[in-house]
Amino acid sequence: MEQKRLTLSLRGGEVPLSPIRKLTPLADEAKQRGILVHHLNIGQPDIRTPQPVLDAYRNFSADVLAYGPSLGIPSLRESIACYHQRYGHAVQPRDVAVTVGGSEAIFFALSAVCDPGDEILVREPFYANYIAFAAMISARVVPIPSSLDNGFALPSHDEIARYITPRTKAILYISPENPTGIVYDRQEMDTLRELCERFGLYLISDEVYREFIYDDHVKFTSVLDLKGFEQHAILVDSISKRFSSCGARIGSIVTYNRGVMELVDKFAQARLCPPVVGQLAADAAYRMDPSYFMPIRDEYRRRRDTLVAGLTDIPGVSFHVPEGAFYLMARLPVPDAEDFCRFLLADFSMEGKTVMLTPGAGFYSTPGSGRDEVRIAYVLECPKIVESTQILARALARYNEKRTKG
Amino acid sequence: MEQKRLTLSLRGGEVPLSPIRKLTPLADEAKQRGILVHHLNIGQPDIRTPQPVLDAYRNFSADVLAYGPSLGIPSLRESIACYHQRYGHAVQPRDVAVTVGGSEAIFFALSAVCDPGDEILVREPFYANYIAFAAMISARVVPIPSSLDNGFALPSHDEIARYITPRTKAILYISPENPTGIVYDRQEMDTLRELCERFGLYLISDEVYREFIYDDHVKFTSVLDLKGFEQHAILVDSISKRFSSCGARIGSIVTYNRGVMELVDKFAQARLCPPVVGQLAADAAYRMDPSYFMPIRDEYRRRRDTLVAGLTDIPGVSFHVPEGAFYLMARLPVPDAEDFCRFLLADFSMEGKTVMLTPGAGFYSTPGSGRDEVRIAYVLECPKIVESTQILARALARYNEKRTKG
Numbered sequence: 001m002e003q004k005r006l007t008l009s010l011r012g013g014e015v016p017l018s019p020i021r022k023l024t025p026l027a028d029e030a031k032q033r034g035i036l037v038h039h040l041n042i043g044q045p046d047i048r049t050p051q052p053v054l055d056a057y058r059n060f061s062a063d064v065l066a067y068g069p070s071l072g073i074p075s076l077r078e079s080i081a082c083y084h085q086r087y088g089h090a091v092q093p094r095d096v097a098v099t100v101g102g103s104e105a106i107f108f109a110l111s112a113v114c115d116p117g118d119e120i121l122v123r124e125p126f127y128a129n130y131i132a133f134a135a136m137i138s139a140r141v142v143p144i145p146s147s148l149d150n151g152f153a154l155p156s157h158d159e160i161a162r163y164i165t166p167r168t169k170a171i172l173y174i175s176p177e178n179p180t181g182i183v184y185d186r187q188e189m190d191t192l193r194e195l196c197e198r199f200g201l202y203l204i205s206d207e208v209y210r211e212f213i214y215d216d217h218v219k220f221t222s223v224l225d226l227k228g229f230e231q232h233a234i235l236v237d238s239i240s241k242r243f244s245s246c247g248a249r250i251g252s253i254v255t256y257n258r259g260v261m262e263l264v265d266k267f268a269q270a271r272l273c274p275p276v277v278g279q280l281a282a283d284a285a286y287r288m289d290p291s292y293f294m295p296i297r298d299e300y301r302r303r304r305d306t307l308v309a310g311l312t313d314i315p316g317v318s319f320h321v322p323e324g325a326f327y328l329m330a331r332l333p334v335p336d337a338e339d340f341c342r343f344l345l346a347d348f349s350m351e352g353k354t355v356m357l358t359p360g361a362g363f364y365s366t367p368g369s370g371r372d373e374v375r376i377a378y379v380l381e382c383p384k385i386v387e388s389t390q391i392l393a394r395a396l397a398r399y400n401e402k403r404t405k406g
Numbered sequence: 407m408e409q410k411r412l413t414l415s416l417r418g419g420e421v422p423l424s425p426i427r428k429l430t431p432l433a434d435e436a437k438q439r440g441i442l443v444h445h446l447n448i449g450q451p452d453i454r455t456p457q458p459v460l461d462a463y464r465n466f467s468a469d470v471l472a473y474g475p476s477l478g479i480p481s482l483r484e485s486i487a488c489y490h491q492r493y494g495h496a497v498q499p500r501d502v503a504v505t506v507g508g509s510e511a512i513f514f515a516l517s518a519v520c521d522p523g524d525e526i527l528v529r530e531p532f533y534a535n536y537i538a539f540a541a542m543i544s545a546r547v548v549p550i551p552s553s554l555d556n557g558f559a560l561p562s563h564d565e566i567a568r569y570i571t572p573r574t575k576a577i578l579y580i581s582p583e584n585p586t587g588i589v590y591d592r593q594e595m596d597t598l599r600e601l602c603e604r605f606g607l608y609l610i611s612d613e614v615y616r617e618f619i620y621d622d623h624v625k626f627t628s629v630l631d632l633k634g635f636e637q638h639a640i641l642v643d644s645i646s647k648r649f650s651s652c653g654a655r656i657g658s659i660v661t662y663n664r665g666v667m668e669l670v671d672k673f674a675q676a677r678l679c680p681p682v683v684g685q686l687a688a689d690a691a692y693r694m695d696p697s698y699f700m701p702i703r704d705e706y707r708r709r710r711d712t713l714v715a716g717l718t719d720i721p722g723v724s725f726h727v728p729e730g731a732f733y734l735m736a737r738l739p740v741p742d743a744e745d746f747c748r749f750l751l752a753d754f755s756m757e758g759k760t761v762m763l764t765p766g767a768g769f770y771s772t773p774g775s776g777r778d779e780v781r782i783a784y785v786l787e788c789p790k791i792v793e794s795t796q797i798l799a800r801a802l803a804r805y806n807e808k809r810t811k812g
Binding site for chain 1: 410411412413414415416417418421422423424427448450451452453454455459460463464465466468469470471472473474476506507509510513517518519520521522524535538539542543544575604605606607608637638646650651652653654655663665666669672673675676677678679680681682683684687
């Protein structure tokens, strides 16, 4: 009898490898050669995790580490609701689902509104994992192109409408934005709202960086600020960056839409519960005084300003000054930024040090876009950022010298 | 302009509500009336979490709770590999992916091998959440019916082959089995193996209860014991029951199939990492001496024997004596076991106490099957199990009295 062959899923083939992590083997090799690598490639803050979060782990005192409720422990759902109430929103604990990181929040939100073949609009460049989450449920991210040339401006209502098909189910955006640092202004939010109302779309709003805004004139608008829009709005969030607790894996979905919440509840029941001690830690974090964040924001502002000053001095580098988050998309004077990123790790060092950046193309799904761009995460102390820009300047000169000679 | 309406995903509609949790509101109301509820409905062990696990949380000492590697911290991958090596398997850390609970392990395994419309064979009755995970990726669980009447015997090769279509991608089984307590014997394992080889299917093996086997004559066969079958085998596992650490949310996938592992790696990168402190706790658990488990197995054996003795005394109750895990499927002398489970919580108590059971129908997808069955989880101390069977006997008499009068 002829035996049939094993096959793998097509969905698996559609999930991209993380552009943030794919150069990791080269970085490991550089370290083995004794080179110090400044990691500006990954959004891992170096900010100390707040003491109440660490204490929650250290003080865990139950005898049995049992399952918790699927939608999260009541105390945490309440403290997340309070967090939003402080911003003037009428969020109740029933409107909050605790998730395994912001990742699961996005995944559940997409799963609640998309079937196979459905489409999600996302302004490009975008967080690469959005493609992965969509691919895992056989849905598709449709990019709304924007460009560094005009400061990544959101296209007009009519331009965006051209990308909407009968399969479009939602617009997903993030503000402050990874990877551009853009904060959506009120007019852009109104554009998204009108599109969602006109075409019957959900607006999935990734607000994990909402506190990371560095200029007083920049006003953050939450999706929950859009009055009368409650049924469309799905907010996804995480404690990872806000409380420097990436390893806790605690996020949340906030929505007033009961139908969406009922599906999220079913998805949540299937995976039983989020990590229990991590929820206690998150609860402690949300119960801190909001003033906790002020020195952190000041520190990130200094880092941004330091990075911007350093990049301004490098010939041929252009970029949009980020208003928030801790990323900057820069165009480099090279034809293939990924090749340059490899060069930085494999063939270059300055006084025994180099820099790891993320190639920009991984944040675009339009073929060919972003090839001369890199994402720089300013998650290190200012002296290291100064040094990193010096390394970058020297490396660019050396790389282009080699390239024109070659 | 006419506005389009918001819609929810069809996949969400296909995900069932957890049969284990859907009576929870009635249990909560009973407790508010002052009634003590013995929870025999949920697989939450009352066994104390081992001290090394609790200590790992209490001793967490990093300053920054940072992301870990997507596939798990190296030390835990290594200790999981060692666990399997102790059973004589050549598992290396590269064959191990750490997941967010056994739930994510199952979800990633299904996602690696299924596209929308694809089918997974599972012997019925089965763990209800398998349907949920399949529905979330628009795949479908196809039941292989078995019955209490013949001890839930696995049908023959040829009978099972009738359920296989071009869309079938895998057979998923669990041994020892939730909800029946069945342990698959070598002959049954060979049947599954031959089917998988003949039809090009993966064999996804849920081995979370492998230590929970109570009779010396019952031999456990791991999917990793099947020589020459390595490319077909995907083992899913969890620390939840083995180390009474349900709330940690740490599981694993073990497979020698590099193609499957590459897709799991991509899925894992998308969700960044499993909970970091939970991984340290799991690592501590796997590094305990295996003798840790002996008194626990003895305790569960006593509980099983106590439950079996108690049920044997109740007229009209029939069941298959479980060989492992900590569940028993019982047929009750009632036409609608879910109605009886509601009666237990809403309308009955004995000396201020009652029992919560899980209606059996939720473990079947064949319509009408299991309606007179319940799943009983023997996760309480023996005196409470004795009391629970007394309550059950009294409640059945009362319920049927009422029913025949009504």
